[in-house]
Amino acid sequence: MKRIAESTVRRLSAYLRFLEEFEAQGHQTISSGELAAQGGATSAQVRKDLSFFGSFGKRGLGYSVSALSSSLREILGLGRQWNVVIVGAGKIGAALAQYEGFRARGFNVVGVYDEDPARVGGTLDGVVVRDQRELEADIARLKPHIALIAVPAEAAQALVDRVVRSGIRAILNFAPTPLMVPEKVTLRSVNMALELEILSYALVNADD
């Protein structure tokens, strides 16, 4: 299949979220226009996004809410459970470990790791914080699919290397630093200070 733009995948995910709400409200069908109105997209964009993956609608009528939800879950790989390890049990790691939004969408936190003995052995939302030295052995045993990196910038690359070497193929990084991964590994980064800097830019250039 042709490579799909990340912006498209991001929107599909947003469509799915709204479809679930819409379904809960008892609606059977939805048009591209209604779906678009939600996230600021256009109806043409919704149709184009979906067209990369097939034909899901009925002309004149729109899309079946439940059928489209299923298709999107299938496309996004959400018809299954994903196991996640969190590396770093500081403020951010702890918040992530306890974030309900992950489990709600099929992402299971199966391990949280830290190197600080003061944190090891503590429990976060039912998951015990384990010693970072166990990381390799645990990844080999639990075969998690995704690693969340929530350690200081200086430590991040070394830990990414370790989880990659242990077989992890997808990483979500919260450390404010660029990271290198082999091509076969997918890396995404969330950088909160950077988001604030973009706001800062917007504020000083508000009069454009």
Place this chain on the structure above:
Amino acid sequence: MKRIAESTVRRLSAYLRFLEEFEAQGHQTISSGELAAQGGATSAQVRKDLSFFGSFGKRGLGYSVSALSSSLREILGLGRQWNVVIVGAGKIGAALAQYEGFRARGFNVVGVYDEDPARVGGTLDGVVVRDQRELEADIARLKPHIALIAVPAEAAQALVDRVVRSGIRAILNFAPTPLMVPEKVTLRSVNMALELEILSYALVNADD
């Protein structure tokens, strides 16, 4: 000035971060190629990004690390302090309130708000959690520039409306829901579950 793409601003911010590191290592000058190598950009992209704002380099030599850092800080509006209020003192709000990366870059948390009486009065990294009912009065008094929204999805829009009505012009949203703001307000969203879903998509489509 011509409107600058968000992707450009994002990269400028990344360049600045690396320049600061590079400066700490004692380097005087840097070429567009060295700067690019960092974040996976190309040298042409670095030069193009900078060219939107002026000429900062010397042909044959590169850029002065310190001069370029200053220019970027100026462009991004980082030559000053920004005051930030955090709405929501749950897991994520608390983690944000205590995140050192913000203060380090000139973003001062001047207030944290929650509606849960059990949280009000508590203290997070020196900042006392205040009652959400004080929000309007405090914004009027403290004139913060930026609001971070860290409340459940259902509550987010109402709180955004409140901070916007109180005069906030820039919002960073952590609630997993789309939000509406007037045109004059800049809104950015960080959606962690959505990031995981993009990884999920990448994992199921790894063989492309």
Place this chain on the structure above:
DNA sequence: ATTACCTTGTGAAATCATTCACAAGCCCGC
């Protein structure tokens, strides 16, 4: 001062993403 060598700044070209616009298809009422 001249030469050899680098690196910038920037139009032009290429690529990527979004929007337009409309034929084709489907539902529904009659």
Place this chain on the structure above:
DNA sequence: GCGGGCTTGTGAATGATTTCACAAGGTAAT
């Protein structure tokens, strides 16, 4: 079964962003 009214799916057009490629300008060594 036919016609009116909607809405999809999709090429074509537009717009945005990235990459290319090279003239222009600077350094440094001799």
